[in-house]
Amino acid sequence: MILTVRRAVLAVLALAAAGMLFAWSGLFNVAASTGHWPITNWFLHWVMQNSVRTYALATVETPPPLDDPALLPAAAGHYAQGCAWCHAAPGEPQSQIAEAMTPPPPALHEWLAHVDWTDKELHRIVEHGVKYSGMPAWPSLKRPDEVWAMVAFLDRLPDMDEATYRTLAYGEAGTTPVSGDAAFDRALGDCARCHGTDGAGRSDRIPVIGGQKPVYLAASLRAYAAGERASGFMQGAVADLSVETLDRLAEHYASQTPARPQPALDANPGEVERGRVIAEAGVPIDGVPACLSCHGEGRPRDVHFPRLDGQHRDYLARQLSLFREGERGGSPYARLMTAAVHELKDEDLEAVAAYFASRGGALAAR
Ligand code: HEC
Ligand code: HEC
Ligand code: HEC
Known part of the structure; x- marks a missing residue:
């Protein structure tokens, strides 16, 4: 009995040694050009x-x-x-x-x-x-x-x-403008596939960036490029662009006036009204501050606080829940926002997204 166990152990060790010897000899062919044997293919799959x-x-x-x-x-x-x-x-x-x-x-x-x-x-x-x-x-x-x-x-x-x-x-054919700078045109043509050349955003999940504040846009692009704001869609899009190109793209989009149909909002008036109250007064009992204390226009710091009026509702709601879960990065100011919405309840989140989406303003249809 002891003899058989010892033999089995020795056999395993010998096999392992033979395997190592074969690997060491370099005779195993790792060339991709020869493909796998059908059985290896089947096994791996x-x-x-x-x-x-x-x-x-x-x-x-x-x-x-x-x-x-x-x-x-x-x-x-x-x-x-x-x-x-x-x-x-x-x-x-x-x-x-x-x-x-x-x-x-x-x-x-x-x-x-x-x-x-x-x-x-x-x-x-x-x-x-x-x-x-x-x-x-x-x-x-x-x-x-x-x-x-x-x-x-x-x-x-x-x-x-x-x-x-x-x-x-x-997107629709022929949306790429010609600025004369080939590298910039190529980059813009790429952004336009999702955002359009005017930055209206080709679906409710893609933000309106036309008419957004240039400082905020530039900071967001840098945050994606540095991996500080997580998005597979955007990290892929900016991966090989220079900082100069990113800044030019931010300026281009900030200067646009997006033409888009007023979105058909499926929000009821009560929800929009609740959202207005939160925007103007916050939810004191949950420690949520008034959104407009930062997002209203008119103070010098405002350049870092994005415009929300007329932004797509689905996009707003998604970003709010990412902030609330601590998953959304951005500029160094993003942590202000994380703290602001930490205790925001689901229905309040939806209401305030509906409110900002329903507003006219810089990002809204004209
Ligand atoms: C560098 C090449 C490469 C890129 C880029 C790539 N894939 Fe793949 N993908 C593969 C290979 C190779 C397999 C086969 C894996 C296997 O069979 O074990 C695969 C398998 C898959 C499968 C499973 C198919 C199956 O039934 O075996 C899906 C689904 C898939 N890829 C989706 C994607 C999507 C979506 C993207 C873009 C986000 C992507 N892939 C990007 C190489 C790539
Ligand atoms: C594949 C589609 C796609 C492409 C291509 C793309 N974007 Fe985006 N973009 C998105 C999506 C989706 C988001 C929202 C990402 C998120 O959740 O953070 C976004 C977000 C952004 C934001 C942040 C907006 C905000 O309000 O915070 C900016 C700025 C931006 N994109 C600019 C660009 C520029 C400039 C390019 C071209 C270099 C580009 N995008 C290419 C889909 C795309
Ligand atoms: C203390 C200031 C402050 C307050 C209060 C605040 N925010 Fe923000 N918010 C910010 C900053 C700063 C950013 C930009 C973060 C970044 O750099 O990416 C931001 C970003 C956002 C964004 C992302 C916009 C985009 O285009 O991606 C949304 C949505 C938002 N805030 C909604 C709200 C709502 C709703 C409230 C009220 C419940 C609120 N904020 C209160 C400072 C604030």
Whole structure:
């Protein structure tokens, strides 16, 4: 009996030593050019599927409603920039460099029609990426809401025709102006895919930046670039721009007058009125100060406090909950805001977002 145990241990040690010797010899071929054997391919994908299923069950929250079309433009815009060169898109082949990867990234608009990932599983893959494959994680783990927007887009991708994809990802044709400076024009054309050239924001989830204060816009762009404000959409968009270009973009958008239809607000008058009271007087019992003590116009410090009048409601509500949870960074002044809304209740948060969205003002439609 003792003899068999000893033999088994020796056999395991010998195998491990042989494995180390093989690895040390350099004979194992790590070349991506030769691809995997079919059995290795099957094994790796099987491990990946099992891992995704288990972690999706254990760690991913129940999805929010994913049928809101406002989720799609930013996700499609990001897909065009950050995913399509690996995964292709309707009417766009993947890059030849991506084709030469091992494993090669699947063309998702065809592939996803044949696999049965649940929304939670897709969320897990897109948020955390896949080791040993080149599939990257989302740029920020603080923004599961952005990953849900991407899942909403992936859900529709298999049935999406080329024209719909192009409109979602790039906006209406011919929106790029020509300033004469090629680098600036290229950057602005990129921003315009989500924000429009006038900064109106192509959906309720994308902020109005046209007519916003230039100092605030410039500080926000620097905060994204430095990773101090978390957003996979925006961190991807500003990653390789110089500080000078960011400042010029801030100035461009600050000088715009966004033309956009007055949003159809689904707020009742009572909610908007409650929001007005909070904006003007705060919620003293919860220690929430009057929003207008900072966000009203007229004092020198105001350049750091963004305009809220006419901003998109969904965007306002999302930022407020990010501040409340301590997840939203920004300029060095952002902590004032975190303290201001720390105790803001859900219904008050919605009311004050509805109030500012319903207001006319610098950001509102003209
Ligand atoms: C550098 C190339 C690369 C980029 C960029 C990339 N991916 Fe991937 N992706 C991969 C590879 C490779 C796999 C295959 C992983 C595997 O099978 O183990 C993959 C797998 C996936 C899958 C699972 C497909 C399946 O059923 O196996 C999804 C979904 C996905 N990617 C979405 C995205 C999204 C969304 C983005 C953009 C935010 C993105 N990917 C960016 C390389 C990339
Ligand atoms: C893929 C879509 C997309 C692209 C491309 C994009 N943005 Fe954004 N932008 C967003 C979204 C979504 C947000 C909200 C992010 C958040 O929650 O912090 C945002 C936020 C911003 C903000 C903060 C606004 C505020 O009120 O705090 C600024 C400024 C901005 N974008 C400017 C730009 C500029 C300049 C470019 C081009 C370099 C650009 N964006 C490219 C989608 C995009
Ligand atoms: C003490 C000053 C102060 C008070 C009071 C205050 N804020 Fe702010 N708020 C700020 C600052 C500073 C920022 C900009 C943070 C940054 O640099 O990113 C901000 C940003 C915001 C933003 C993000 C806007 C955008 O474009 O992304 C929203 C929304 C907002 N505040 C709403 C409110 C509401 C609602 C209240 C009242 C309940 C309020 N604020 C009270 C200082 C304040």
